Amino acid sequence: MTVDAQPVAEKPDPAEYGFTVVPEEQIPAELSALVDRVRSLMDTAAHTEAAPEALSAAADAVAKAEEMLRGDRRPIGTMVRSTYSDGGTEYGTITNGVSGPVNPLAPPIALDKDGEGLRADFTLNGLYEGPPGLVHGGWLAAVLDQALGSAASAAGMPGLTANLDVDYRRPTPLNVPLEVRARVTGTERRKVFVSGEIRHGGEVTAEGTAIMVRLELPE
Numbered sequence: 001m002t003v004d005a006q007p008v009a010e011k012p013d014p015a016e017y018g019f020t021v022v023p024e025e026q027i028p029a030e031l032s033a034l035v036d037r038v039r040s041l042m043d044t045a046a047h048t049e050a051a052p053e054a055l056s057a058a059a060d061a062v063a064k065a066e067e068m069l070r071g072d073r074r075p076i077g078t079m080v081r082s083t084y085s086d087g088g089t090e091y092g093t094i095t096n097g098v099s100g101p102v103n104p105l106a107p108p109i110a111l112d113k114d115g116e117g118l119r120a121d122f123t124l125n126g127l128y129e130g131p132p133g134l135v136h137g138g139w140l141a142a143v144l145d146q147a148l149g150s151a152a153s154a155a156g157m158p159g160l161t162a163n164l165d166v167d168y169r170r171p172t173p174l175n176v177p178l179e180v181r182a183r184v185t186g187t188e189r190r191k192v193f194v195s196g197e198i199r200h201g202g203e204v205t206a207e208g209t210a211i212m213v214r215l216e217l218p219e
């Protein structure tokens with residue numbers, strides 16, 4: 001494989017291309033607490049066997065809370081700027097479905113540099129269920145897609161996924177500690193080749209490779 005794609009000297013700042021960028025440290029603690037609470041509520045609602053009266057009362061209470069929040073809505077496409085433990089900067093959408101810090105649907109997964117690429121510890125609860133007691137394969141693919149894309153970006157080559165291949169090696173249980181790792185394996189013109197795995201108890205349960213095509217940014 002030809003290795004001829006060079007990392008960009010400095011990661012492009014989305015603010016220079018018209019995107020709103022929120023520094024992660026400026027996300028209000030109250031918003032983070034709300035998102036955590038909603039995440040917990042989703043799990044509780046998905047699994048509750050409470051009586052109908054309790055369900056109705058809870059739905060009313062949630063509707064009231066929603067009414068309080070409805071006024072000001074952040075535009076889609078808002079970005080967040082975060083910092084890796086080595087001081088490196090990363091950008092992503094603030095509501096990214098896998099790792100967005102204000103998205104209650106995001107598990108969450110906080111990727112960080114580990115030397116060869118990126119890694120994160122995470123847990124997927126019953127909201128991510130596919131087969132009984134096991135994680136849905138689509139969610140495993142989503143986690144891999146994010147980790148692989150972020151690995152390319154962390155290496156200075158942000159892009160879009162053109163192709164993603166996933167092999168499911170073993171069932172991945174819910175509610176247990178999982179680990180995801182990803183790294184760049186090669187480059188060819190705008191293509192960035194990446195690979196990664198999800199492990200439980202040290203054993204690979206799912207692994208994937210992807211081709212990220214680097215963004216072509218206007219001068």
Ligand SMILES: CCCCCCCCCC(=O)SCCNC(=O)CCNC(=O)[C@H](O)C(C)(C)COP(=O)(O)OP(=O)(O)OC[C@H]1O[C@@H](n2cnc3c(N)ncnc32)[C@H](O)[C@@H]1OP(=O)(O)O
Nearest residue numbers: 091092145146149150153158160161162163189190211213
């Ligand atoms: C921001 C920081 C963090 C980022 C993390 C992101 C994680 C999440 C990642 C995602 O989920 S991205 C969302 C899902 N992906 C998409 O929506 C992409 C949709 N597809 C496209 O927009 C275009 O097809 C794409 C940008 C990928 C490529 O179109 P281009 O017109 O820019 O490129 P072109 O077609 O000229 O291809 C460039 C090279 O890639 C190759 N290529 C394109 N599609 C391919 C494919 N499907 N498989 C293999 N190779 C492919 C193509 O052959 C060529 O190789 P060569 O340089 O060797 O000629």
